[in-house]
Amino acid sequence: MKTVTLLHAPLSADGAWHWQQALLHALPYAKRLELERRGRAELRAALAGLALLILGAARSRAAGLAVRQLEFAPGAKPRSNGGPYFSISHTRGRVVCAISETVDPGLDVESVADAESADNVVKIRQWTATEAALKAAGLGLRSATEVRLDVARGCAEIGSTRYVLREAQLADGCICHVATPEVSPELEISAVDLDALETSLAVERSLGFATQPE
Numbered sequence: 001m002k003t004v005t006l007l008h009a010p011l012s013a014d015g016a017w018h019w020q021q022a023l024l025h026a027l028p029y030a031k032r033l034e035l036e037r038r039g040r041a042e043l044r045a046a047l048a049g050l051a052l053l054i055l056g057a058a059r060s061r062a063a064g065l066a067v068r069q070l071e072f073a074p075g076a077k078p079r080s081n082g083g084p085y086f087s088i089s090h091t092r093g094r095v096v097c098a099i100s101e102t103v104d105p106g107l108d109v110e111s112v113a114d115a116e117s118a119d120n121v122v123k124i125r126q127w128t129a130t131e132a133a134l135k136a137a138g139l140g141l142r143s144a145t146e147v148r149l150d151v152a153r154g155c156a157e158i159g160s161t162r163y164v165l166r167e168a169q170l171a172d173g174c175i176c177h178v179a180t181p182e183v184s185p186e187l188e189i190s191a192v193d194l195d196a197l198e199t200s201l202a203v204e205r206s207l208g209f210a211t212q213p214e
Contacts, residue, residue: 002103002185004178005060007052008096008170009192011045017194019203023047023067026207031072045095048194049088051203052097055192057084058202060101067206077138087135087178094174103185106136106163109176124175125167126151132179133163154184 024032024047035043050070057065061084069081080086087098087107098107108131110124130147133156134140148157156163156179163179168187170176178187192199 002100002180002183004098004100004103004105004180004185004187005056006096006098006107006168006170006176006178006187006189007056007192008094008109008176008189009048009052009194010171011048011090011093011095013041016044017047017051017200019051019200019207020044020047022207022209023050023203026067027070028072030074045090046088048095049090049097051194051199052095052192053080053086053088053099054206055199055202056086056097056099058205060084060099064202065206066208075140077135087132089131089135089176091174094171096168096170096176098178100180100185103180103183104136105185106132106134106179107176108132108135109170109174111174114173121175125177128175128177129156129165129167129179132165132177133158136163136179136181137161 035046054065071079071081085100085104087105089096089107089109091109092111096109098105108128110128112124129151130144130149133147137158146158154165161181163181164184166178166187168176168178
């Protein structure tokens with residue numbers, strides 16, 4: 001059975017983690033400029049997603065993941081040279097990262113208001129499934145019309161490739177879908193504290209600021 005780990009964390013409206021600026025400045029120059037142009041909230045969410053990726057890699061492999069391994073080619077899906085596969089998404093108040101050593105996932109999460117109508121919830125569920133499939137395929141939103149979606153059967157098709165859809169139960173107020181090509185993975189879901197020592201140490205090690213324990 002192939003496995004996708006989902007790490008998710010709440011996002012506050014303000015504040016900063018002590019590793020935030022160091023992580024930002026360790027990214028490729030073009031990526032750093034792109035994030036800085038998005039505004040403070042978007043920047044924090046993006047860095048939080050990368051911290052979840054780094055933490056997930058630290059938990060699953062002895063060598064962890066060095067920030068220098070991350071690749072952000074224009075118009076392409078972000079990747080890590082040497083693995084793992086990953087996909088990151090955030091919405092109001094929550095950030096999520098899907099990580100796998102064996103299958104390349106796509107992920108999308110969206111917020112749902114308490115008073116949201118049933119019709120709108122259905123539309124949001126369809127949209128998260130569509131965007132998860134697009135991300136798994138490495139395609140942008142302009143290709144949304146190419147997705148043939150069947151949420152009831154838990155699948156989507158883009159071209160000749162079939163993507164299996166899994167809805168993940170993370171927290172109240174959000175809908176999340178994971179898409180993987182051809183296979184249905186086991187989902188391992190874990191909530192993370194971005195202020196925790198484990199998260200800080202994982203990010204610091206990925207930046208080369210701390211040594212791996214013996």
